[in-house]
Amino acid sequence: MAAAAETAGTTTIHGDRVSLLRVLGPAHVWALGVGIVLVGEFTGWNFSADKGGTLAALIVCWVVGLLYTSVAMIDSEVTSTVAAAGGQYAQAKHIVGPLMAFNVALFLVFAYTMLEVSDAILLGDTIVAKAGVDGLTHNSFIAATIVVLAWLNYRGVLMTLNVNFVITAIAYVSIVILFFSVSPWTQGAVLKLNELVTPGNALPYGWIGVIAAFQFGIWYYLGIEGTTQAAEEVRSPARSLPYGTMAGMITLLIAAAMTWYVCASLMPWEYLGITPYPLWDAGKLTGSPLLENLLFIATLLAALASANGCINDAARAWFSLGRDRYLPSWFSAVHPRYRTPYRSILFLLPIALAFAFIADLNQAITFSILSGVLQYTFMSINIMMFRKKWPLGTIRRGYTHPFHPLPAIVLFCLCVVTFFAIFLGFGSQLIAMTIFYFLISLWFHFYRYKFVRRGDQFTMPWPKPQGY
């Protein structure tokens, strides 16, 4: 390591610049996106049933699915054109401006770190529940999960996402196996939807409950936009990113629909709304020990895959902030051997650990959702600005999404509804977090930005934006 040196956000060894490795393909992009999100089927989405009833959980499954389809369409166009680590951060930097980019990176880091915390809590709670041993707490399992996955991420992105591909695939297949094992085409034998969801309890709080359910409906798909974080490490960003993201979204829509149908047909909404592991409970309620154990293992694997992807994404967003000097450039070092943003990975590790021990599952999920919705609001405006500054035909796009500006308008409107949903349960939290982002923005704009080079931030080979 004596020959390794760092200058202005890069690592050099023997005079050569070391950067992130381009080793990933569409399957890895799929594994990153679905791996992060799939845990949402194993826990979290069902809290929307608590908020508004089982039917509300189905309504938001589809409506929030529309929100995320818009996210995936918009993201695919912008990211296939702005292929750089940091994903939406790099988009914001080139399209809106440095302060927005700084905020977007923080949204990403918060959303993914708190999602990682939620995953670790879920994993710990699931093991403790399975063990059924008095006095056993989840703390050691949480710590082991976060530390081991951080180590895996430290060691290399290819191995990290290969692991993610395998465990995500197993978890996904378990949902499919559960679905077909309960004879979904027949009601009454195992599934009893008609008796569990009745006109009297389908929407116990009326339509206000449906709106409130949006908060946790986000959890069905939260994190699919994380595929863009791999932009600098995929071999062919213009092809792999749209393909992997869209395939991931289709995969998740199918999984969400199957999950709702099975769970709503197996347990009363009051229980469905509070259980931390609805799919594992569904496995138990089928009466099959094989399915019960399969869903127990799948819950653990889904949590691991999600936490793994989250560490990957949060570290890359933090790394990007350091590389552009938005934060101290110390964070931008690339490991000379493993070619990973190792300092960012290590820096975020104790933050994740701390919150895993002070927040509960519900709160950690809400932290993550809050940052996610702020980010989606930005995305809806960002795509409008992108098309205005560089109209079609002025730059080469890897993918052009159809029906513009409809997806952006749908996304923006659904974000407003989701903000209202969050207000119904976590309004004070939302205000506190927005004030935090506002104050840290003042810090950046009036102090930190003086350390940032101006023209060097714009790295795309594009013409000058229209209107400037």
Place this chain on the structure above:
Amino acid sequence: MSRYTPPEQSKTGQIFDIVVVVVAIFVALWLPLKLGLAGAAKSIDALDAKTWEALGQNPTMAAIWEKLGYTPETAHDVIQNRFHYVIDWPTLIIMAVVLIGYFVFLFRASDREYRDVINEKFDDK
């Protein structure tokens, strides 16, 4: 336009900035937890008669509750723990003002910075 040359930041300054960000993160996320501001308002609508019928559970639902290890007594607090959605208008207005103000500041300040970036980038050519 002349190229802007940022000052080099000392190691102490870098460490100080890291501390500022970490403290800000913890205050933003931890303080609402500590002050009990996080979490939705649920309360138990208690019933005198704790039977499956009184709890609104049909025989299929009751059978599933029992399979999950619940009795009407233990399920009562789960089933009757309900949200009471009330729109607190002053809080809603504060939230809307804070959010809109934040985004307006973000886009306007970003645009000012962005113009410098574009001017320096494209005037160099």
